[in-house]
Amino acid sequence: MSRYLLRRLGSAVITLWLLATIVFVVVSVLPSNVGRQILGPFAPQEQVDALNHRLGFDRPIIIQYLQSMRRVFTLNFGESYTSGAPVNDVIFPALWRSGKLALLAFIMTIPVSILAGIIAARRQDKLSDRAIVNLGLATSSIPEFVSAAVLLSIFCVHWKLGKAFANPPDGATIVQQLQYLWVPALAMAITYFGYLARMTRAGVISAQHSDYARTATMKGMSSSQVMRRHIMRNALAPTITVISVQIGYLFGGIIGVERVFNYSGLGSTMLIAVGKRDIPVLQGAVLLVGIIYMFSTLAADLLIAALNPRVRLEVSK
Amino acid sequence: MTITNPDNAVKAPASSALSVTDLEVVYNVRGIPREVLRGVSFHIAPGEAYGLVGESGCGKSTTAYAALRYLPRNGRIVGGTVSVDGQDVTAMSNERLREFRARDASMVYQDPALAMNPTLRVGRQLIESFTLLGQSKTDAEKSALDALRKVRIADPERVMDRFPFQLSGGMQQRVVIAMALACDPKLLVLDEPTTGLDATVEAEVLDLVRVLRQESDAAVLLIAHNLGIIRSLCDRVGVMYAGRIVEEGPSAEVFDSPQHPYTVGLLRALPRRGVRKTERALATIPGLLPLIGSPLPTCVFLDRCAIASELCHTTAPPLVAIGDGTGRFSRCHHVDRIGEIQETPVSVDIAMLNTSAKGADVLELTHVSKTFHQRNLAIPALVDVDLSLGEGETLGIVGESGSGKSTLAKTLLGIEAADEGGSVSLDGHFVAPLTTGRSADEKRSMQMIFQNPDSALNRSWTVRRILMRSVEKLTGIKGDEANTRVEALAAHLRLTPRHLDLKPRQLSGGLKQRVAIARAFAGDPRIVVCDEPTSALDVSVQAAILNLLADLQSEKKTSYVFISHDMGVVRYLADRIAVMYLGRIQELGPTDAVFNGPNHPYTEALLSAIPNVDGEERVRIRLDGEIPSPANPPSGCVFHPRCPRAMPGVCEVSEPPLREVEPGHLMRCHIPVEQLVEMQRTPTQG
Numbered sequence A: 001m002s003r004y005l006l007r008r009l010g011s012a013v014i015t016l017w018l019l020a021t022i023v024f025v026v027v028s029v030l031p032s033n034v035g036r037q038i039l040g041p042f043a044p045q046e047q048v049d050a051l052n053h054r055l056g057f058d059r060p061i062i063i064q065y066l067q068s069m070r071r072v073f074t075l076n077f078g079e080s081y082t083s084g085a086p087v088n089d090v091i092f093p094a095l096w097r098s099g100k101l102a103l104l105a106f107i108m109t110i111p112v113s114i115l116a117g118i119i120a121a122r123r124q125d126k127l128s129d130r131a132i133v134n135l136g137l138a139t140s141s142i143p144e145f146v147s148a149a150v151l152l153s154i155f156c157v158h159w160k161l162g163k164a165f166a167n168p169p170d171g172a173t174i175v176q177q178l179q180y181l182w183v184p185a186l187a188m189a190i191t192y193f194g195y196l197a198r199m200t201r202a203g204v205i206s207a208q209h210s211d212y213a214r215t216a217t218m219k220g221m222s223s224s225q226v227m228r229r230h231i232m233r234n235a236l237a238p239t240i241t242v243i244s245v246q247i248g249y250l251f252g253g254i255i256g257v258e259r260v261f262n263y264s265g266l267g268s269t270m271l272i273a274v275g276k277r278d279i280p281v282l283q284g285a286v287l288l289v290g291i292i293y294m295f296s297t298l299a300a301d302l303l304i305a306a307l308n309p310r311v312r313l314e315v316s317k
Numbered sequence B: 001m002t003i004t005n006p007d008n009a010v011k012a013p014a015s016s017a018l019s020v021t022d023l024e025v026v027y028n029v030r031g032i033p034r035e036v037l038r039g040v041s042f043h044i045a046p047g048e049a050y051g052l053v054g055e056s057g058c059g060k061s062t063t064a065y066a067a068l069r070y071l072p073r074n075g076r077i078v079g080g081t082v083s084v085d086g087q088d089v090t091a092m093s094n095e096r097l098r099e100f101r102a103r104d105a106s107m108v109y110q111d112p113a114l115a116m117n118p119t120l121r122v123g124r125q126l127i128e129s130f131t132l133l134g135q136s137k138t139d140a141e142k143s144a145l146d147a148l149r150k151v152r153i154a155d156p157e158r159v160m161d162r163f164p165f166q167l168s169g170g171m172q173q174r175v176v177i178a179m180a181l182a183c184d185p186k187l188l189v190l191d192e193p194t195t196g197l198d199a200t201v202e203a204e205v206l207d208l209v210r211v212l213r214q215e216s217d218a219a220v221l222l223i224a225h226n227l228g229i230i231r232s233l234c235d236r237v238g239v240m241y242a243g244r245i246v247e248e249g250p251s252a253e254v255f256d257s258p259q260h261p262y263t264v265g266l267l268r269a270l271p272r273r274g275v276r277k278t279e280r281a282l283a284t285i286p287g288l289l290p291l292i293g294s295p296l297p298t299c300v301f302l303d304r305c306a307i308a309s310e311l312c313h314t315t316a317p318p319l320v321a322i323g324d325g326t327g328r329f330s331r332c333h334h335v336d337r338i339g340e341i342q343e344t345p346v347s348v349d350i351a352m353l354n355t356s357a358k359g360a361d362v363l364e365l366t367h368v369s370k371t372f373h374q375r376n377l378a379i380p381a382l383v384d385v386d387l388s389l390g391e392g393e394t395l396g397i398v399g400e401s402g403s404g405k406s407t408l409a410k411t412l413l414g415i416e417a418a419d420e421g422g423s424v425s426l427d428g429h430f431v432a433p434l435t436t437g438r439s440a441d442e443k444r445s446m447q448m449i450f451q452n453p454d455s456a457l458n459r460s461w462t463v464r465r466i467l468m469r470s471v472e473k474l475t476g477i478k479g480d481e482a483n484t485r486v487e488a489l490a491a492h493l494r495l496t497p498r499h500l501d502l503k504p505r506q507l508s509g510g511l512k513q514r515v516a517i518a519r520a521f522a523g524d525p526r527i528v529v530c531d532e533p534t535s536a537l538d539v540s541v542q543a544a545i546l547n548l549l550a551d552l553q554s555e556k557k558t559s560y561v562f563i564s565h566d567m568g569v570v571r572y573l574a575d576r577i578a579v580m581y582l583g584r585i586q587e588l589g590p591t592d593a594v595f596n597g598p599n600h601p602y603t604e605a606l607l608s609a610i611p612n613v614d615g616e617e618r619v620r621i622r623l624d625g626e627i628p629s630p631a632n633p634p635s636g637c638v639f640h641p642r643c644p645r646a647m648p649g650v651c652e653v654s655e656p657p658l659r660e661v662e663p664g665h666l667m668r669c670h671i672p673v674e675q676l677v678e679m680q681r682t683p684t685q686g
């Protein structure tokens, strides 16, 4: 077990290093004078040079690279070029906000989509199945910023049931925060519903056709017993994988929703950092998303291992 | 024209355990109901075993599933009745059906590895069978252990604690059988229960079924494509064709003197009674099984029947009793003309085959070993193999799975590199261990045919494109000339020009295998390695493929390395046979010598494993235990832990050399050949 974990962690570190390097390379090849950018076109050249010196941009590229790597591996990304605040003070609160939104979206979407997937599978090719499949296809093909915009105009503008500006004020209670967050979370939930429901449906259908399900039926079990005792365990593995992949995606890829609702999560933070060439913030945010992504896939693999003894035995070697 | 209902010939005996009467089943395909079973009737008495045989697709499994009312979603019983122990299965409520499956009927099918839930321990799944019968948890656990003992599992506590994938195929099938017997069923359905298992494991499972039959009063419905199994296990057999039973009777009688043209065709297609390619070609049944839903107003076999008459075109044949009421029936107008059925004429040049076996050596392996490395574990999969292959010769390779047959094939083809110190030579010169190091001409000279032709054929290409590409790649010929060659090649393999423009998925299994063979022959190879090329095919298709291979060989003097688990097939095609166990050649000799003995004890066990359709059974030699892991081979003779003739003190100490016991016949055993001759004349009881 520990060997497996070590191996996984090892490869995670390597992946992170690669990610950090890519960010560094991309940023370095962009022709830009950071000092000038920060200080504006009217600042005297000496000040610009001094700032560039302080930030280390006059040093050889290799030194810059090593510095950048040190920042990454100590999880201390330095200061924001634009605000001067420590990067960690920018990205961790943003992460926390994104996390809240993502968690809420998951709580809203997972039970509903899994249930819908199971219902669709059990009523395969019947009307309810067709309805669920088509709904799923439709929702997952609408980009989330579109559904976000639509929901915003319905719930926040028209009915005033949610807030168009989703950042809750400081010190808001959980209930108050929910009022702010439920509409953007719903927008995300709708997008994932399609993926998850279809994944679950496919998993359940293939397990229903399996020989072991037939064996169980032939033992004289009712179809709901077969479903509970034999099918679910095997059918959910692909769904779990999809969920885990989407955790990373949720954190990084919800830019559209965050922008529509003016929510300052990790996605917005990255977007703003790109616009302003705020490299430390960008680097920090990208790596954070990378780390989350890696932990979520690891968690998924462990969960799948827990469900599947063959993998489990392999893992615990 | 009226169709008379002929099924009143067989009356349900009052006391049958399973009674199927006029059963009609349809499958809905794209909204259209298509007939699969067209009035199937048969009855099985308690304690009786009934076999169903017939080409795949003729409706055997459908019959079995209909009997337990477990048809696929699109399947429907549209006529007739099924009753088990007097209860009408077709009329049961869901609740009643559940009860019926739990208490009265069970089923075992192909591929035991898939029949159990991979995520639950064996014990839990077995216990479940008993708790469903209303037993308490503790009682169920006791019953589960008993059930495992009943199927002769040595260490039931340990097995209960395992996951299915931790058991060997034979063990898995035992557990599945134990589950099926949990309720002491009135009806046990076995659908190809040993297909896919090794011959020795298959024999073991069949032995078990035989023993269990004596202990239980269940009626058994057995479906198997191996007619030998049916003969040795079943009291009666029904021959099925296109959704009807066309002949029925006691199995020995049906197989010894078939009374329906279809049964005659099936039996003649089998390589049996030791027939060899040099004696005669195998008979094939021309034409194809009609598709489901085809209108077959009169005799279902009409299109393929050699003795069809005017009457057959107008009137459906009734099921007629044959002889003096011994329970034999045939659904044919012309039972009296069965003797007129001619063997299909064939064109193999037998004289050529006879002489070609003595050609010069094309391939020679010297000291070839192959060791795989896995997590700093050395796995010797092939150990010091010396072999030669003459021009136009067929070398058969047999042995249980894991014995190294496929590794041998891959190593000589250069898909895997042989270990240092061994060499492969082609026409007298050494070739590189890997294909990447071999010249185009050397690659062209060695080709392969697989069990599953799909793996060799690009699915999105037409047959023409597939063959064009092989011709171009192997011979360098391009354009029109290549196309001409493709057409010639296709004609040679009896593929029509129409087939050339189809894609593989539009072809039947037999035709696909033909294309795969054509592909292999595109560059006039010297050697073709055939890895179980016919084991997924029906007997009549198999016969056609075997004839084709013999034909090509006689004409082109191609040499074959022919891997198969079917001893009849190997005997038919091979000139010499190599028997492998744990990566070593244990016996090597001319086919006749290997089949006549004396034999290496392992070969002896293999030969005794499978009952044949002629009912001549060798005394079964049971092998205990499983094939050891090649990573950790036993000391001395690697076969000693399972060898029924092992000599303590000798066999586990030193490995015997491969000795020549008579000209061309080699064996790796410590027992002197004279003694083996003696022993094998009075075989030990297994």
Ligand SMILES: Nc1ncnc2c1ncn2[C@@H]1O[C@H](COP(=O)(O)OP(=O)(O)O)[C@@H](O)[C@H]1O
Residues within 6 Å of the ligand: B027, B028, B029, B036, B054, B055, B056, B057, B058, B059, B060, B061, B062, B063, B072, B073, B074, B075, B291, B292
């Ligand atoms: N679910 C299904 N839908 C449509 N056709 C089917 C289905 N299952 C089997 N068939 C067809 O029905 C015929 C009989 O099949 P089967 O009973 O499996 O035959 P066997 O067991 O003798 O090989 C075949 O032509 C097969 O392709």
Ligand code: SF4
Residues within 6 Å of the ligand: B260, B261, B262, B299, B300, B301, B302, B305, B306, B307, B308, B309, B312, B317, B331, B332, B333, B334
């Ligand atoms: S009834 Fe006629 S067509 Fe059918 S099997 Fe007999 S002879 Fe052939």
Ligand code: SF4
Residues within 6 Å of the ligand: B600, B601, B602, B637, B638, B639, B640, B641, B643, B644, B645, B646, B647, B651, B656, B668, B669, B670, B671
């Ligand atoms: S050497 Fe011994 S163990 Fe090996 S096959 Fe011969 S008798 Fe059996």
Ligand SMILES: [Mg+2]
Residues within 6 Å of the ligand: B057, B060, B061, B062, B191
């Ligand atoms: Mg079948």
